[in-house]
Amino acid sequence: MSVKYDFLIVGTGLYGAVFAHQANEAGKTCLIIDKRSHIAGNIYTEKVEDIHVHRYGAHIFHTANQEVWKFVNRFADFNRYTNSPLANYDGEIYNLPFNMNTFNKLWGVTTPDEAKKIIEQQREKSYVENPQNLEEQAISLVGNEIYEKLIRGYTEKQWGRPCTELPAFIIRRLPVRFTYDNNYFDDPYQGIPVGGYTAMVERMIDGIEVKLDTDYLENKTYWDSLADKVVYTGPVDAYFDYCFGVLEYRSLRFETEVLNTDNYQGNAVVNFTDRETPYTRIIEHKHFDFGNQDKTIITREYSVEWKLGDEPYYPINDEKNNAQYERYKTLAEQENSVIFGGRLGEYKYYNMDKIVETALRKAAEVLSSQ
Ligand code: FAD
Numbered sequence: 001m002s003v004k005y006d007f008l009i010v011g012t013g014l015y016g017a018v019f020a021h022q023a024n025e026a027g028k029t030c031l032i033i034d035k036r037s038h039i040a041g042n043i044y045t046e047k048v049e050d051i052h053v054h055r056y057g058a059h060i061f062h063t064a065n066q067e068v069w070k071f072v073n074r075f076a077d078f079n080r081y082t083n084s085p086l087a088n089y090d091g092e093i094y095n096l097p098f099n100m101n102t103f104n105k106l107w108g109v110t111t112p113d114e115a116k117k118i119i120e121q122q123r124e125k126s127y128v129e130n131p132q133n134l135e136e137q138a139i140s141l142v143g144n145e146i147y148e149k150l151i152r153g154y155t156e157k158q159w160g161r162p163c164t165e166l167p168a169f170i171i172r173r174l175p176v177r178f179t180y181d182n183n184y185f186d187d188p189y190q191g192i193p194v195g196g197y198t199a200m201v202e203r204m205i206d207g208i209e210v211k212l213d214t215d216y217l218e219n220k221t222y223w224d225s226l227a228d229k230v231v232y233t234g235p236v237d238a239y240f241d242y243c244f245g246v247l248e249y250r251s252l253r254f255e256t257e258v259l260n261t262d263n264y265q266g267n268a269v270v271n272f273t274d275r276e277t278p279y280t281r282i283i284e285h286k287h288f289d290f291g292n293q294d295k296t297i298i299t300r301e302y303s304v305e306w307k308l309g310d311e312p313y314y315p316i317n318d319e320k321n322n323a324q325y326e327r328y329k330t331l332a333e334q335e336n337s338v339i340f341g342g343r344l345g346e347y348k349y350y351n352m353d354k355i356v357e358t359a360l361r362k363a364a365e366v367l368s369s370q
Contacts (some may be wrong), residue, residue, distance in 0.1 A: 004226050005029045006370075010216040011233030013041020014355045015342030017204045018071075019231050022363035028370075030208050031226065035215040038198070039205070041233075042343075043352065045196035049258055049295045051286045052196035057252060057301065057313070058269055058283045059197060062190040063353035069189040071356060076200040078191030081288055084182035085269040085281075089149045096271065097184055098146060099177035106145060112178035119143050119176070137168035142176060153275035158303045159250070167318075187353075192288045224337075229366070233342035235312065236328045244327045247347050249312035253302040255279075264296050278302060315347050339366065 006028035009016045017040070020030045038044050042056040060083045063069050072078070087094040095101035103115035122143025131137035134155065138147045151174075152163055159166055183190075193200040216223050217238060224230060232239060237247045268287035272279060279300040286296050306312060315321065325347040332340045341362055343350050350358070 003228055005031045006227065007031075007229050007231055008033070008216075008223055008227035009231045009233075010034075010223075011041060011231075011342060011344075012036075012039040012201065012205065012210060012212075013233055013342060014043055014201070014352055015233045015345070015359045016041070016231060017201045018356050018359035019339075019341065019363050020208050021204045022360065023367065024205075024208050026367045028367070031211065032205060032208060033211045033214040033216055033223065035213065035234075037213050039210060039212070040198045040201040043197040043201070045198050047196065048297060050293050051291055051295075051297050052289060053256065053285050053297055053299070054197075054283065054288070055254075056311075057254070058288070059352065060185075060190065060192060060288075061352055062185040062187040063351075063356075064187045064189070065353055065357055066189075067360070068353045068356045071360065072193070072200070075203040076193035076195065078189075079194050079289065081192045081268075081290075082190055083184040083269065084267070085184060085271055086267050087150050087154075087271045087273045088277075089153075089273045092149075094150060095182045096150075097175050097177060097182075098142065098150070099182060100180040101182060102146075102150075106149070115178060119146075122146075131168040133164050133168055134166035134170050135163040137171050138163070138174065141171070141174045150273050152273075153277075154271055154273040154280060156275060157278070157280050160303065160305060194289070228337065230338045232338055232340050233345050235344040236325070236332060236340055236347055239338075239340075240328055240331055243331075244324050246308050247324060247328070248316040248321050249306040249310075250314040250316060251304050251306035251310045252313050253304050255300040255302070257298055257300075259296050259298060261296055262292070262294055264298050312344065315343075315349055317348070321347070 007023050007030045009020045009030055009032040012032050012034040016032055020032050023030050043059050044055050045052040046055055085096045087096050094105050100115060103109050107118050109115045109118065119142060122145060123140060126139045126144050128136040128140050131140050138151050155163055265282060265284050268284055269281060271281045279302045281301050283299045283301065284296055286293060339362060340346060341359060342355060
């Protein structure tokens, strides 16, 4: 069979879409396939009740990279959404990230000096020279009160284990801000694409052939025969038939509900930091777009154990899994006509801007050598 395309791109997620766009723009022929029934991978948004619902978890675009920001703005206008999540601890509401608003609510302090003094006193009381677990590490960094109210329950739900059994390295530092600034991110560019992420990806891959509901690994030899090069953004261990074992993830379960009220929680993201509430957070999607629809849609997010076949969300980058990944990476480097990219192909948590950056870089490298 004659080769029909320059590139077969496996995955219509952000990595695949950016790569495909660049190749197409350079005059290369591309075919994109995805095993899901929709494009855009995990940044997929679907319109329900005129609200853009983030199907795979809340996604806020933020970056310090001007090139990346310029690139994504070619495909969407971005609104002025600024991420300012709230924490709900047993009905008490606190601002995140930890800042002067949080400290005022916790202790009634109004100046940075007062807040610093309290944190320092609490840290000194429970300071541990060599923290052996996440609890000791967190208390050493921010003292026991912030830990108890805002870190412990949330982290235990996220990882499914007590903080005393979690390694200290998970929390290397905890951003503490002594200003009244509720903006979660430090990046200069931030927003949500007007019209949703799906429309943005649609524009990126405009004019490129796409086949959905198509699993590359079920008929790999056939798909390989169609193109000179493959860009693979699926799980790297699946590509090699799990020959070194399965790379582990944490997964999420979402419960989404349409409510007959126009405003449920007054904010897009509320984290539930007590241990008893079973979910980690509630997303109210309309607030990402400053929506004024009559109804609202909320999603409760649960952190759950992952097993093969479940949706992989967060890679468990511990020693064992990283070592296993290195072995897969060595194999991947020997596949001359395959490019492994994206969060699953590289077994790495990447924010969207890093995905765009790495896909642009890889496309430039590959296209310039052709
Ligand atoms: P994906 O979007 O997963 O795309 C891979 C695609 O490959 C999928 O569509 C999949 O179906 C397809 N595929 C896999 N295997 C096969 C196969 N065998 N055959 C055919 N197709 C296949 N980043 C931010 O910057 N801001 C945020 O606020 C943010 N929030 C997040 C929230 C959550 C809960 C999570 C988990 C991540 C978040 N991220 C966020 C990160 C963001 O989701 C990723 O950076 C981005 O989605 C990765 O894109 P990707 O193309 O690598 O992967």
